[in-house]
Amino acid sequence: MPPKVEQASVVALADDKPERDDELPRRSCPPVHYEVKINSVTELLKLDTYESGVFEAGGYEWSLRLLPKGHTDRTGKEYMSLYLSMEKPNKLGDRERVKVDYKFFVFNNISRTYVTFKEKGKELRAFTKATTKWGLSKFLSLETFKSPDNGYCKDNYCKLGAEVMVSKSKRKMxxxxxxxxxxxxxxxxxxxxxxxxxxxxxxxxxxxxxxxxxxxxxxxxxxxxxxxxxxxxxxxxxxxxxxxxxxxxxxxxxxxxxxxxxxxxxxxxxxxxxxxxxxxxxxxxxxxxxxxxxxxxxxxxxxxxxxxxxxxxxxxxxxxx
Missing domain, CATH: 2.60.210.10 (Apoptosis, Tumor Necrosis Factor Receptor Associated Protein 2; Chain A)
Structure with missing residues (x-):
């Protein structure tokens, strides 16, 4: 077993990953680029990884990767992790950077609105050949997701989605x-x-x-x-x-x-x-x-x-x- 000091170091590194902004407003309109309805939340939670189909936004192809048990914090609390992945990144030039403002969404069946999830304090992320995914390791706690009182699961299904706003590498000044x-x-x-x-x-x-x-x-x-x-x-x-x-x-x-x-x-x-x-x-x-x-x-x-x-x-x- 590694020394405790090394364990603390690993946990600290994980906790330094992008955090979720908890103060974004809800809205009634669905995400414009992609939405998926997943039937049988019970079976979803048994998977190591769920990979969505491919969707297009801003001239590029993307997919979502959901890890039902993607992260456990130092208190033992389990979180779902959700990532935006660029498809076919090898088509990018060696120095090409695709800057993206992305948001995730989960449908709340109680309020009939979409809850927005976004990185805290960060507007743009750069995708490259080497960096092909960005997202939230602590997207949503399993406890919050599974609780009927929170409205994310109904009749054993859930709906989530994404919006991907691509910022061009050059702008007009x-x-x-x-x-x-x-x-x-x-x-x-x-x-x-x-x-x-x-x-x-x-x-x-x-x-x-x-x-x-x-x-x-x-x-x-x-x-x-x-x-x-x-x-x-x-x-x-x-x-x-x-x-x-x-x-x-x-x-x-x-x-x-x-x-x-x-x-x-x-x-x-x-x-x-x-x-x-x-x-x-x-x-x-x-x-x-x-x-x-x-x-x-x-x-x-x-x-x-x-x-x-x-x-x-x-x-x-x-x-x-």
Missing amino acids: ETVTIVKDPPQNTITREIRQFSTSNKHPQYSKAFNVGGWDWKLKVFPQHIGAQQGKFLSVYLQAQGLRPRIKMYVKAKLRALNKNRTNDKEKTVSGWLSDENYNCGRSDFMPWGDLEKPNGGFVNNKELAFVVEILVISNVQRRDESI
């Missing part, structure tokens, strides 16, 4: 700088060869403010009860990168010969490569353009002053976690 009044932020642009008889969009030449290219887009309003009664004016970003969203706020002013008759609107929005316009569908009455000597269309040009008031600059990078 984004830095957003919101700039007020960027340099050289006021530009005059004309819609050349503008015609009130043209019902299709007409554009200005591109201009650069805040490091981005822009155009003005104008056309008769074509949606709703006021169709054709207003000039729609939009500020259009050019060449936005995929998955980037950029905020812009600007003043758009249509110039009249009589400057006291200028039409001005403030526009704003979050732009992307799929939604790169912000503006007003009712910028000004269409009839104002067609008034004799109205003063907005001069030598077939409709001129605007664009003032970029606020713009957000975004930088993105991948960061290992």
Whole structure:
């Protein structure tokens, strides 16, 4: 028999394994990734190990390993142990780490809710070729599990499950700088060869403010009860990168010969490569353009002053976690 000091050392090592968090809330919805109903708890408790079927989560395959008598503490109290195992870990690269936030669940037949079990004070665990399982050696005491008063066993069956949230090895890091009044932020642009008889969009030449290219887009309003009664004016970003969203706020002013008759609107929005316009569908009455000597269309040009008031600059990078 080994010396007592060595026995104490072994027990201490076992007790240093992940502990269960006892303060998680219960819930009525079942685990989203896997659930198993085990018939005959009596026979289950005779097994050394129960291994579940394989289930998929986060692009990887997993299974559960339940040891009905997996751990005995220094007082002689017996515990069930439950582990999450990665299937086919040899498919991982030698240095690849799959970080996972996992939870276990047991159904309580009295409250009709799922009791959640999670490691205490730990959010992510790394699975590798060498480390293929994580879990709770003291998942649930046998005494607690078997007692009818606790609701885990009913008619000799039990239900347990798992949720596995895989965290990718890299995450997107984004830095957003919101700039007020960027340099050289006021530009005059004309819609050349503008015609009130043209019902299709007409554009200005591109201009650069805040490091981005822009155009003005104008056309008769074509949606709703006021169709054709207003000039729609939009500020259009050019060449936005995929998955980037950029905020812009600007003043758009249509110039009249009589400057006291200028039409001005403030526009704003979050732009992307799929939604790169912000503006007003009712910028000004269409009839104002067609008034004799109205003063907005001069030598077939409709001129605007664009003032970029606020713009957000975004930088993105991948960061290992």
